[in-house]
Amino acid sequence: MMSKSSVGKITYLFPVFCLLLIISGSYSFGNSREVISLDPVTEGQAKDTSDKNLSDTTRVQAKSTPAQTVSDSVLYKNRIFKSEELIRGERLFYGLAYPKGEAINCATCHNTVVSDTINWNPDALEISKKYLGKNARDLSKVLLKPVGQKMMQVHKNFHLIPEDIVLIKAYMDKFVDIGLKPEKPVITNLVLFIIAAILLLFSITDLIITKKLEKRWIHFIILPVTGAFITYMLVINALSIGRSKDYSPVQPIKFSHAVHAGQNQTECIYCHSSAPYSKIAGIPPENVCMNCHLMVRNGTRSGAFEISKIIYSYENQKPIEWIKIHNLPDHVFFSHAQHVSAAGLDCKECHGDVKKMDIVKQVSDLSMGWCIDCHRTRKLNVQSNQFYSQYRELAEKVKKGQIDSITEAMMGGKECGKCHY
Secondary structure, three states: OOOOHHHHHHHHHHHHHHHHHHHHOOOOOOOOOOOOOOOOOOOOOOOOOOOOOOOOEEEEOOOOOOOOOOOOOOOOOEEEHHHHHHHHHHHHOOOOOOOOHHEHHHHOOOOOOOOOOOOOOOHHHHHHOOOOOHOOOOOHHHHHHOOOOOHHOOOOOOOOOOOHHHHHHHHHHHHHHHEEEEEOHHHHHHHHHHHHHHHHHHHHHHHHHHHHOHHHHHHHHHHHHHHHHHHHHHHHHHHOOOOOOOOOOOOOOOOOHHHHHHHOOOHHHHHOOOOOOOOOOOOOOOHHHHHHHOOOOOOOOEEEEHHHHHHHHHOOOOOOOOOOOOOOOOOOOHHHHHHHHOOOOOOOHOOHHHHOOOOOOOOOOOOOOHHHHHHOOOOOOOOOOOHHHOOOOHHHHHHOOOOOOOOOHOOOOOHHHHHHH
16 A cells, blocks of 8 residues: 555645646657558568458459450559558569569659658659559559659669569559648647646645645745746737748649749749739739740759649640638738739738748738738839829928828828728
8 A cells, every 4th residue: 555655745846747847848749751551460560461361351342444455464453452562562662572582662652641841752652642543553654664864764773573563553543642740739739738727727726725735935946837827828829820821731733832933933923913003912823834834844853743643734724723822801901902002012021031932821910910010111103103293292291301200000001091991
């Protein structure tokens, strides 16, 4: 039986341990990568099943493909794949099998997990969907005899026999159903918030009711630390409601502004042509993209895969479903024309240095305070802009030297009705 002194020590150490955990702020559940597996494989990694008798395993039907001209080669035959064969295909895909003593890991270039960093190569799901309706022979051409310069360089040492290509194709068909593995969410703040709340309740309860902790001074450390942490978390999260700073969604095409606006020096207005005279900057239609990509069919980093999406959309008259990044509430009025033409603002003032971004993200929080602060502090160029000549009284004061500059706030930029009506 545990002695009273032991219980006292545990009671003493528990809140100290939890308090240290909150202060450190480094706890998380991890983001270990796991290889996608198929039954009967377990434990997150494809296993060698060559020494196992799987003759009684369930046979898996390969994805249906269009009618094929059948020859004696295994490449052209529809097959029913055993679980053992699908596992072999998975191992080949991830470089865990070594045909001719060489490991070819497809996942090195083609992501199998969701990622927030740009990978110029198409992910495994995109490739699997592209070849879902094709046969293994089509895949073998890309693997062994690619036509793109980048793929020729990467695939030059590939040595795969037809049977291996068939098994890789079978696993890719299965991958369409599996999909990209999502990253495990990091819930550090939530865990710390719960621990802090438990410690706060424990300290208040023991301080007022139970009074079991002999060293009362511990409460006067726990209470202010946990109270400050909980208050901070509540305030920060309350302020962030409705704001999307650093929002960076996955777009249907890996379009790099660093390449187009930075490296190639394409003007923002060339693609977003309605910004000088409209409320919205506009998203360029496919025919604008094709002004260049009628000739440019291969990217130096992305190859032909991403550009082919634009060409397919253009030729089939299917608009690209770009995801809007900068969003304002419905009750807020904002005009690009007012800011670009009248105020003469540069795009990077609000959108950040887009010319250096491969993946565009929302740089500013677009809060009301952020807008009003700009209206209060930014000096307007009224000398060479006829728009401001209508504000005669302010213009005269500038000419007479009574004021050195004009801000938007002087012209009603802080009035509610300017943006909310």
